[in-house]
Amino acid sequence: MNFISNFDDLTGMLAQTHGRKRVAVASPADSHTFYVVERALSEGIADFVLVCVEECKPDFADLATRFPGRVDIETLPTVDDAARRAVAIVREGGADVLMKGSMNTDNLLHAVLNKEHGILEPGRVLSHVTVTQIPAYGKLLVFSDAAVVPRPTLDQFDAILDYAVSVSRKLGVARPGVALINFTEKVNEKFPHTIYYEELKRRAAEGRYGDIEIGGPIDVKTALDAESGKIKNINSPVVGNADVLIFPNIESGNVFYKTLTLFAGAETAGMLCGTTVPVVVASRADSCESKFYSLAIACVD
Amino acid sequence: MNFISNFDDLTGMLAQTHGRKRVAVASPADSHTFYVVERALSEGIADFVLVCVEECKPDFADLATRFPGRVDIETLPTVDDAARRAVAIVREGGADVLMKGSMNTDNLLHAVLNKEHGILEPGRVLSHVTVTQIPAYGKLLVFSDAAVVPRPTLDQFDAILDYAVSVSRKLGVARPGVALINFTEKVNEKFPHTIYYEELKRRAAEGRYGDIEIGGPIDVKTALDAESGKIKNINSPVVGNADVLIFPNIESGNVFYKTLTLFAGAETAGMLCGTTVPVVVASRADSCESKFYSLAIACVD
Numbered sequence: 001m002n003f004i005s006n007f008d009d010l011t012g013m014l015a016q017t018h019g020r021k022r023v024a025v026a027s028p029a030d031s032h033t034f035y036v037v038e039r040a041l042s043e044g045i046a047d048f049v050l051v052c053v054e055e056c057k058p059d060f061a062d063l064a065t066r067f068p069g070r071v072d073i074e075t076l077p078t079v080d081d082a083a084r085r086a087v088a089i090v091r092e093g094g095a096d097v098l099m100k101g102s103m104n105t106d107n108l109l110h111a112v113l114n115k116e117h118g119i120l121e122p123g124r125v126l127s128h129v130t131v132t133q134i135p136a137y138g139k140l141l142v143f144s145d146a147a148v149v150p151r152p153t154l155d156q157f158d159a160i161l162d163y164a165v166s167v168s169r170k171l172g173v174a175r176p177g178v179a180l181i182n183f184t185e186k187v188n189e190k191f192p193h194t195i196y197y198e199e200l201k202r203r204a205a206e207g208r209y210g211d212i213e214i215g216g217p218i219d220v221k222t223a224l225d226a227e228s229g230k231i232k233n234i235n236s237p238v239v240g241n242a243d244v245l246i247f248p249n250i251e252s253g254n255v256f257y258k259t260l261t262l263f264a265g266a267e268t269a270g271m272l273c274g275t276t277v278p279v280v281v282a283s284r285a286d287s288c289e290s291k292f293y294s295l296a297i298a299c300v301d
Numbered sequence: 302m303n304f305i306s307n308f309d310d311l312t313g314m315l316a317q318t319h320g321r322k323r324v325a326v327a328s329p330a331d332s333h334t335f336y337v338v339e340r341a342l343s344e345g346i347a348d349f350v351l352v353c354v355e356e357c358k359p360d361f362a363d364l365a366t367r368f369p370g371r372v373d374i375e376t377l378p379t380v381d382d383a384a385r386r387a388v389a390i391v392r393e394g395g396a397d398v399l400m401k402g403s404m405n406t407d408n409l410l411h412a413v414l415n416k417e418h419g420i421l422e423p424g425r426v427l428s429h430v431t432v433t434q435i436p437a438y439g440k441l442l443v444f445s446d447a448a449v450v451p452r453p454t455l456d457q458f459d460a461i462l463d464y465a466v467s468v469s470r471k472l473g474v475a476r477p478g479v480a481l482i483n484f485t486e487k488v489n490e491k492f493p494h495t496i497y498y499e500e501l502k503r504r505a506a507e508g509r510y511g512d513i514e515i516g517g518p519i520d521v522k523t524a525l526d527a528e529s530g531k532i533k534n535i536n537s538p539v540v541g542n543a544d545v546l547i548f549p550n551i552e553s554g555n556v557f558y559k560t561l562t563l564f565a566g567a568e569t570a571g572m573l574c575g576t577t578v579p580v581v582v583a584s585r586a587d588s589c590e591s592k593f594y595s596l597a598i599a600c601v602d
Contacts, residue, residue, distance in 0.1 A: 147484075182552065251482075259521055
């Protein structure tokens with residue numbers, strides 16, 4: 001597989017793929033969702049089943065005419081019905097990706113996490129993975145968790161690392177470099193994540209995550225800037241060249257996400273992992289482009 | 302006092318101040334420290350007492366000749382001696398600012414925190430304050446704590462907020478807008494900092510921190526970008542316009558610091574607060590400019 005260094009490469013690659021992914025959208029009604037669905041249809045990167053509430057809005061209904069055979073529409077009375085139905089379509093094999101339309105994330109998650117009818121298998125960790133394109137960094141960067149797991153336990157870190165590495169591989173990185181983020185390089189039992197990091201590195205050495213490089217505890221700057229590593233005399237394979245960042249807690253992951261999008265001109269894409277199919281739950285404040293790239297990431301094999 | 306919107310304004314203002322500050326430097330020996338001392342002398346923003354180890358290096362010794370009456374030099378056998386002596390000079394009233402030269406921060410802190418001979422009064426909280434100039438943000442931004450207090454208690458948050466607001470006021474902000482940072486706007490007892498934030502707002506309403514605006518829990522993007530606040534429909538006086546950010550833990554503060562300097566073209570200045578005088582302890586990986594601005598911030602009245 002080719003190495004994908006930016007989002008344009010990604011969508012270009014998806015457009016050339018035979019066998020487009022099918023996306024179930026729960027309650028499409030807003031302009032951002034319309035933008036994403038129409039663009040994905042136009043660029044040929046996905047097909048859709050739109051689970052609308054009450055009556056499907058005309059602009060969405062028109063898509064079925066404009067893209068024959070690529071858009072199915074169902075209509076249900078409430079957003080909760082739509083959420084349950086979209087999840088059921090995934091369970092029945094009718095869609096490869098689930099996408100939130102116009103509803104609160106909690107409504108969709110309620111259906112996703114339902115023990116009987118949901119799409120998170122027992123014992124699996126639900127986590128959020130972000131992919132970002134930072135103009136000052138030469139390749140796509142994967143990081144986690146900025147949105148779901150507040151204080152990862154060892155088991156949760158294990159899953160978070162596994163999901164993030166898997167996304168990096170799908171982007172064509174043969175041997176992802178994983179940086180375990182902290183504010184210093186010190187392992188200190190006062191900071192339990194640094195103890196977990198030691199165990200993650202031990203597991204990585206045993207081959208648990210496949211062919212990866214791993215380093216840390218390390219700070220963000222050292223992980224992404226070779227010069228900082230030199231000054232600090234840190235000898236780690238991921239210094240200045242990380243493909244994946246694992247954050248110690250949700251506050252630090254969230255600050256990274258928000259600071260990048262606000263001040264570094266970064267584009268971001270995100271999705272939930274751990275479920276039987278990727279779930280796109282972009283937030284209100286995300287740009288149209290960010291939502292489109294999120295769908296694209298979820299559609300990569 | 303004038304509003305200072307960038308570091309050039311700051312150093313320009315200091316140059317015009319009557320009665321320059323006097324800075325005690327513990328173990329000046331490296332090129333970065335030389336840059337800072339020489340530039341501060343040249344621009345007329347500070348005078349120095351250099352506490353050298355073994356023999357003062359020729360380029361530092363030359364400064365005494367080039368800037369007559371503005372540089373004193375003492376020489377001691379070890380870096381620990383130099384640290385203790387620089388602290389003693391401050392205690393004796395011989396300097397208004399303490400600055401680390403070529404030694405580990407721990408060595409200097411050992412002398413600073415000494416119960417008998419140090420400069421942290423009993424019961425005072427030691428904390429780190431950063432001032433940053435972000436090209437995409439129209440004014441200097443103060444934040445804390447990115448370097449010293451790992452998980453602030455209520456008392457520590459109280460002091461951190463007080464110090465940061467005080468720095469913002471020294472930069473000419475009459476009514477600092479303080480944003481209490483979190484990853485969402487929700488108060489949740491699972492995240493103790495959000496409970497502390499409620500108490501900080503209560504204290505602020507009672508006037509404990511003087512004339513300030515305060516809002517939160519709030520995420521970084523909403524605090525610094527008005528558009529994000531509109532989309533999220535958050536009505537807080539600090540939305541999109543914060544002067545001060547208070548971070549929930551050291552990992553998130555550190556990620557903000559590192560991401561800004563790495564990807565947002567930001568300049569930063571930092572110092573320790575809580576001690577009887579400001580202490581400049583820039584780290585190895587900081588740029589010369591960053592170290593110079595740190596000294597400048599420490600010299601503001």
